[in-house]
Amino acid sequence: EVQLLESGGGLVQPGGSLRLSCAASGFTFSNYAMTWVRQAPGKGLEWVSSLNGGGGSTYYADFVKGRFTISRDNSKNTLYLQINILRAEDTAVYYCAKIRHGGDCADDWGQGTLVTVSS
């Protein structure tokens, strides 16, 4: 059974940083691209970033503007999202998800971790 467990969320002041983690199990982690999707309170889904199985190809949403870095450690079966210069509008639940082979849609999701940016 695929399991994705996010951690690292919390309350942070504007301008601060966080590193989100997503621990994966139940599948061969290195064989799959992974992605982060976020959802602001009461709002829709917003794609954040994706990277391939080896970690060498990364993709970002336009709003990231160099503030976010996606990475993975295949030896630890863990996906990361480093978020810097946090803004109030980054407040959201951040989901990690596994991308299915053959197309960049997500077939397994974690439960999400809440990031709140507030002073």
Next chain:
Amino acid sequence: AIRMTQSPSSFSASTGDRVTITCRANQGVNNYLAWYQQKPEKAPKLMIYAASTLQNGVPSRFSGSGSGTDFTLTIDGLQSEDFATYYCQQYYTYPLTFGGGTKVEIK
């Protein structure tokens, strides 16, 4: 970025109804279109990919159709567990983009 527009944004229906949700892209995405279901306080669930292929375990009352710019999600015989918000997503090109969502409520 490709813009995905869903309609309606919400509607009410009764169990047993046949319901259709529309998703339109402002440029062609071939059939690289997925549908997700999300219930309150839960993670999204992939329902359909490649515009019309049911994800494993998804009931056959769900179906998807379309190609290019116009897509539909149909639920034929709405069940109580189907009341949720549905999102389309194009994965034809980066940045990946979602529609704004369609909330299906109980009448």
